[in-house]
Amino acid sequence: MKSVLLYIADDEGFEARFQAALDLTRSLGGHLHCLRANPYNSQMAFDGVTGISVMYDISQMSRELDEKLRAEIERRLADEDVSWDYQEVNADPARGLSKNSALVDIIVLSSASQDKDNALPLGILGDVLFNATAPVIVQPDDVKKFDACGTALVAWNGSLEAGNALRAAVPLLKMASDVHILTVEEDKDHDLPQLAASEYLAYHGIKSEIHSPPAGKISVDVTLLAEAKNVKAEYIVMGAYGHSRAREFLFGGVTRNLFKNCHIPLVVSH
Structure with a gap:
């Protein structure tokens, strides 16, 4: 990388x-x-009188x-x-x-x-x-640093997106001082257990610690942020989940909430 x-x-x-x-x-x-x-390069327009004219003012202002x-x-x-x-x-x-x-x-x-x-x-x-x-x-807009050598937290639920994020983040995780893998119990059936993620990292020479807090009434994103604070994580590795192509509803609730409310950097893949 x-x-x-x-x-x-x-x-x-x-x-x-x-x-x-x-x-x-x-x-x-x-x-x-x-x-x-x-996208605001020189644009062509028909004004009905002089024919083709260049929207000069807009493009000139954009250029400046x-x-x-x-x-x-x-x-x-x-x-x-x-x-x-x-x-x-x-x-x-x-x-x-x-x-x-x-x-x-x-x-x-x-x-x-x-x-x-x-x-x-x-x-x-x-x-x-x-x-x-x-x-x-x-x-995050209020965090003016990225500590690649600090503690990393991996959000893991066994999904394809989580696997993609983990694989993409290996070069960063190799530099991390500590790596924690967190699984929050959800009503979803995924194929890859938490241990598989830890074993995969071990193949790359990365030691990791597994965390599995019991399911409760607290949402997944809140639990993830609490655990990140607890282990003093400098960044979170996670998969981006969602399918809708509508811009404001592109992501599932957990991903969207973290994009809005997380106060440490996220390393994300889909």
């Missing part, structure tokens, strides 16, 4: 994911790819904002001790990130924690997780 893709946009979550991406790239000894995806943002990011990166590049594409964010994910190892996006209209970050997360080829770090 060497190639880190960072979503560039002037939004509330940018500073947190920028710092997280820098931390991660340093820990991996890798390369940071900065991607600015903007892009240039200002790029200059600021490049100025800041020049003072950092990481290898990096900066690319701009004419595409909406989710499409641009997904198309550029084929040769990256991990993508850094923001959660929906601080966004009043969280349909936008949830929509980007959903589209990228369902279409990209790399796992995604979902960074």
Whole structure:
């Protein structure tokens, strides 16, 4: 795992994911790819009088904002001790990130924690997780770091998504100081037990500790967050569950709640 893709946009979550991406790239000894995806390129329109005209004002304003943002990011990166590049594409964010994910190892996006209209970050997360080829770090807006060498908590329920997330996170888990696997009892029948996840990690030289709290009235996401706090986890590895393509209802309740309410980074695969 060497190639880190960072979503560039002037939004509330940018500073947190920028710092997280820098931390991660340093820990991996890798390369940071900065991607600015903007669909507001020059557009053509028919006005019925002069024929085809260019919507110059909109595209010019967008171009100026892009240039200002790029200059600021490049100025800041020049003072950092990481290898990096900066690319701009004419595409909406989710499409641009997904198309550029084929040769990256991990993508850094923001959660929906601080966004009043969280349909936008949830929509980007959903589209990228369902279409990209790399796992995604979902960074809370108020957490300006990513400690790859700290304690990791794996949320395990034996599903395909959980297995995908675990496999994708192996390079990170190898750097973790401690790895905990948590299973919360649910009314679901999955094929792979908790021990199988621990054995898989052992094949990669990763020791893990298993936790199986009894089923209770507390929701899965609340239990997961409580256990993360208890073991002092720096990040949580989890599968993203859900099937609906409606942007605000893309994920199941546990995944959606964690994207909105989790205050430590998530490492997520679908």
